[in-house]
Amino acid sequence: MIDLLLIALYIFVLAVFVGFETITKVPPLLHTPLMSGTNAISGITLVGALISAGAGHSTLCTLLGTLAVIIATINVVGGFLVTDRMLEMFKKKKRES
Amino acid sequence: MKTIIVLAYLLSSVLFILGLKNLSSPKTARRGNLFAMIAMLIAIIATLIKNEIIDFTFIIIGLIIGSTIGAIIARKVSMTAMPQMVALFNGLGGGASAFVALAEYYRLTGGLKTHIIVSMIISFFVGAVTLTGSLVAFGKLQGIIKSAPVVFKAQRFLNILIFTLFLIAGIMFIISPVNNEYLLAILAIAMILGILLVIPIGGADMPVVISLLNSCSGLAAAATGFVLSNNILIICGALVGASGMILTRIMCKAMNRSISNIIFGTVGAISKDIKKDDKQKVVAYTEEDASMMLESAQTVIIIPGYGLAVAQAQFALQELVKTLITNGINVRYAIHPVAGRMPGHMNVLLAEANVSYDLLSDLGDINNDFQNTDVALVVGANDVVNPAARVNKDSPLYGMPILNADQAKSVIICKRSLSPGFSGVDNELFYNKKTMMIFGDAKDSINELIKLLKT
Numbered sequence: 001m002i003d004l005l006l007i008a009l010y011i012f013v014l015a016v017f018v019g020f021e022t023i024t025k026v027p028p029l030l031h032t033p034l035m036s037g038t039n040a041i042s043g044i045t046l047v048g049a050l051i052s053a054g055a056g057h058s059t060l061c062t063l064l065g066t067l068a069v070i071i072a073t074i075n076v077v078g079g080f081l082v083t084d085r086m087l088e089m090f091k092k093k094k095r096e097s
Numbered sequence: 098m099k100t101i102i103v104l105a106y107l108l109s110s111v112l113f114i115l116g117l118k119n120l121s122s123p124k125t126a127r128r129g130n131l132f133a134m135i136a137m138l139i140a141i142i143a144t145l146i147k148n149e150i151i152d153f154t155f156i157i158i159g160l161i162i163g164s165t166i167g168a169i170i171a172r173k174v175s176m177t178a179m180p181q182m183v184a185l186f187n188g189l190g191g192g193a194s195a196f197v198a199l200a201e202y203y204r205l206t207g208g209l210k211t212h213i214i215v216s217m218i219i220s221f222f223v224g225a226v227t228l229t230g231s232l233v234a235f236g237k238l239q240g241i242i243k244s245a246p247v248v249f250k251a252q253r254f255l256n257i258l259i260f261t262l263f264l265i266a267g268i269m270f271i272i273s274p275v276n277n278e279y280l281l282a283i284l285a286i287a288m289i290l291g292i293l294l295v296i297p298i299g300g301a302d303m304p305v306v307i308s309l310l311n312s313c314s315g316l317a318a319a320a321t322g323f324v325l326s327n328n329i330l331i332i333c334g335a336l337v338g339a340s341g342m343i344l345t346r347i348m349c350k351a352m353n354r355s356i357s358n359i360i361f362g363t364v365g366a367i368s369k370d371i372k373k374d375d376k377q378k379v380v381a382y383t384e385e386d387a388s389m390m391l392e393s394a395q396t397v398i399i400i401p402g403y404g405l406a407v408a409q410a411q412f413a414l415q416e417l418v419k420t421l422i423t424n425g426i427n428v429r430y431a432i433h434p435v436a437g438r439m440p441g442h443m444n445v446l447l448a449e450a451n452v453s454y455d456l457l458s459d460l461g462d463i464n465n466d467f468q469n470t471d472v473a474l475v476v477g478a479n480d481v482v483n484p485a486a487r488v489n490k491d492s493p494l495y496g497m498p499i500l501n502a503d504q505a506k507s508v509i510i511c512k513r514s515l516s517p518g519f520s521g522v523d524n525e526l527f528y529n530k531k532t533m534m535i536f537g538d539a540k541d542s543i544n545e546l547i548k549l550l551k552t
Contacts, residue, residue: 012323022336031347031441044330045193046137048197051147071163071193073164
């Protein structure tokens with residue numbers, strides 16, 4: 001069990017570094033789309049919510065799970081779509097100039 | 098089956114990272130977002146084939162409701178309202194993570210390992226603080242809650258007291274995890290703390306707060322990942338957490354303030370005491386004066402601020418720029434990192450108005466060009482061009498990097514009133530002899546300017 005925890009910690013720390021390295025390269029121009037995009041990514045918690053909502057353990061679990069599925073899905077769908085809408089505007093400019 | 102799921106999560110993680118990597122250039126950014134969408138889809142499908150899931154009814158209901166609401170919000174929201182939308186979504190992400198951890202607690206009654214309990218506490222705490230903190234930030238940005246800092250006596254003491262209560266409840270919960278009273282106490286305390294932490298923060302500090310809440314929503318997902326021993330949650334949460342931290346740091350640097358100063362400092366409220374020099378008089382100019390000035394100029398730099406968003410003047414401004422360019426004038430935009438209410442807010446507004454992104458320059462790239470510029474046109478910005486930040490050691494703005502508008506040969510400022518900016522500090526640039534103040538709604542003033550320039 002403790003091994004699993006240690007591996008999870010390894011993954012977490014390394015992913016933080018990957019995040020730092022990748023995101024430092026994002027120019028201020030794209031900071032708003034970056035924020036709404038990462039925002040949608042944080043909706044990954046939906047993966048956990050799906051299991052809670054569908055595992056059929058108790059009414060309480062299913063209820064909490066379903067609630068989590070709803071709000072995480074708003075986060076994911078809304079976040080990605082709005083980011084796409086913004087980036088489309090940035091892209092259009094490229095063709096014009 | 099299990100191997101397939103784990104490999105699918107790995108593929109999904111790789112696509113998320115590639116997606117973020119592609120966000121580093123406007124040319125590839127849209128593809129990057131697409132990668133992230135595909136990654137999310139893979140992760141969802143891989144989860145749905147897990148044999149733990151026996152009933153799809155509620156999953157389908159939840160997905161349909163959530164997608165519908167999300168799609169409607171994403172379609173309807175205006176670019177000026179982007180900060181409050183991101184604030185709201187941050188809160189939802191944090192809240193969802195806390196709910197998942199809570200459901201997991203009720204599922205695994207008894208026999209919880211200590212590290213799972215600690216992860217749960219972190220998930221509840223960060224998730225719930227993110228949820229209520231984001232809702233307050235949303236309310237402030239949307240104008241439902243007064244956006245000025247709300248400060249009361251003993252605020253700091255109260256925060257410390259509440260945080261101590263959290264620590265006590267946390268320790269008690271670790272000692273006896275079967276008592277769900279402690280858990281509910283942790284949730285309640287975190288929700289109260291989220292409200293108390295954001296309520297004293299004023300509008301112009303919002304870029305920092307939103308970045309920080311963005312980071313928290315990621316960290317809450319990562320903590321939930323530890324609870325569920327789910328690597329994809331840990332990886333994504335870490336990526337988002339890191340992204341939010343970087344943005345927070347950039348925003349703090351752009352204001353020359355530390356994060357603790359922003360959360361506990363409350364600039365706007367204190368500086369009311371700063372005495373105003375009433376001896377100085379401002380001359381109000383008209384659009385005609387400004388249009389003559391612009392006609393004789395060779396180079397113009399435009400400095401947009403939050404006032405541009407409030408007046409929804411981005412389209413009018415772009416129209417003006419087009420007119421100026423047709424008249425053979427060299428026009429550029431100078432964007433201060435904290436202009437607006439979230440990182441990159443001005444860039445998005447101008448992109449919406451079809452401004453080519455190579456006309457937009459960052460503070461560092463353009464600041465030395467002001468001395469060779471004929472006109473600096475300031476639209477709805479204030480503190481980011483206040484020269485006091487450079488010279489006046491007593492000013493709360495001192496040390497903040499500003500755009501050197503005062504070094505241009507002349508300055509035109511479109512502003513609703515003389516009222517000081519968020520910092521509560523008077524701006525001596527308004528009284529400068531080379532400054533033309535044009536009072537009124539930015540959109541009306543700009544439309545008037547366009548009319549005059551076209552005739």
